[in-house]
Amino acid sequence: MTAQLISGTQLAASLRESISQEAARLTALGHQPGLAVVLVGEDPASQVYVRNKVEACKKAGFNSSMHQLAADTTQAELLELVHRLNEDPAVHGILVQLPLPAHLDSHLVIESIASEKDVDGFHVSNAGMLMTGKPQFIPCTPYGVMKMLELTGVNLRGAEAVVIGASNIVGKPQAMLLLQQGATVTLCNSKTRDLKAHCKRADVLVVAVGRPNMITGDMIKPGAVVIDVGINRLDNGKLCGDVDFESAKEVAGWITPVPGGVGPMTITMLLQNTLEAVQRSIEQERA
Numbered sequence: 246m247t248a249q250l251i252s253g254t255q256l257a258a259s260l261r262e263s264i265s266q267e268a269a270r271l272t273a274l275g276h277q278p279g280l281a282v283v284l285v286g287e288d289p290a291s292q293v294y295v296r297n298k299v300e301a302c303k304k305a306g307f308n309s310s311m312h313q314l315a316a317d318t319t320q321a322e323l324l325e326l327v328h329r330l331n332e333d334p335a336v337h338g339i340l341v342q343l344p345l346p347a348h349l350d351s352h353l354v355i356e357s358i359a360s361e362k363d364v365d366g367f368h369v370s371n372a373g374m375l376m377t378g379k380p381q382f383i384p385c386t387p388y389g390v391m392k393m394l395e396l397t398g399v400n401l402r403g404a405e406a407v408v409i410g411a412s413n414i415v416g417k418p419q420a421m422l423l424l425q426q427g428a429t430v431t432l433c434n435s436k437t438r439d440l441k442a443h444c445k446r447a448d449v450l451v452v453a454v455g456r457p458n459m460i461t462g463d464m465i466k467p468g469a470v471v472i473d474v475g476i477n478r479l480d481n482g483k484l485c486g487d488v489d490f491e492s493a494k495e496v497a498g499w500i501t502p503v504p505g506g507v508g509p510m511t512i513t514m515l516l517q518n519t520l521e522a523v524q525r526s527i528e529q530e531r532a
């Protein structure tokens with residue numbers, strides 16, 4: 246193996262220590278961070294992620310409430326719950342786990358969350374703030390990726406960064422964050438011609454597609470930083486990323502594993518965003 250491993254598990258553990266300390270300080274001041282997590286239905290992967298989020302909150306000393314709703318919950322019932330959480334002063338952050346069951350309109354639900362409590366950073370107001378270079382809440386996965394890049398010491402100014410996957414949750418905000426750090430960014434999508442040529446140019450390659458092992462070592466520039474956002478469950482029950490780790494690690498300079506890479510960082514940045522929500526609410530009270 247030539248590449249150095251970027252362990253999300255390790256980085257997350259060290260960031261969570263500082264987060265816990267700040268949570269204890271805020272709690273002592275009478276502002277215990279509060280995160281409400283909403284899950285609709287019984288998607289097994291979502292259940293795992295939500296459980297891990299609630300667990301991480303508890304460990305960090307946050308007050309977390311879990312709202313588990315039946316798969317046939319109506320749009321009106323879900324909006325009513327979000328409305329109640331918006332009004333609750335003990336709740337600083339609200340997260341509705343995605344994907345929602347098909348009969349629910351995710352866009353309307355996200356827009357119903359008060360933007361100052363949208364710790365996922367998915368609300369159009371927060372997406373706009375990020376786009377215009379004044380981020381309030383940065384979506385957790387791209388935020389975590391930026392922390393991982395910081396750890397490698399890679400200089401993003403003038404670097405060629407290629408992001409594969411143009412979702413609102415990962416690809417688009419990731420491209421914005423890289424651009425804001427001075428990288429020259431290419432955002433690839435499912436229609437991109439000659440994906441390999443784009444990948445081969447990348448000093449920093451972020452892959453968020455959801456297709457097991459689609460990026461192989463021969464598509465990677467020697468020494469590149471490769472960040473694998475994909476989490477795919479194979480028929481044998483094992484998890485794998487969008488990058489073929491075995492061949493990629495022989496070419497890359499740095500690489501993230503799956504599991505234990507970007508996933509744990511996503512949850513950590515959710516805690517960080519919730520802290521930022523508390524800090525802003527205190528500032529607002531004082532103003």
Ligand SMILES: Nc1nc2c(c(=O)[nH]1)N[C@@H](CN(C=O)c1ccc(C(=O)N[C@@H](CCC(=O)O)C(=O)O)cc1)CN2
Pocket residue numbers: 293294297340341342343344365385386476484503504505506507508509510511512
């Ligand atoms: N409201 C949101 N919904 C979703 C988000 C999100 O950020 N906000 N992101 C993804 C899923 N996700 C967080 O919710 C998430 C995915 C994976 C992990 C993680 O820690 N993965 C572990 C493996 C866990 C396993 O055994 O399955 C790892 O990679 O090591 C955390 C969060 C979609 N929905």
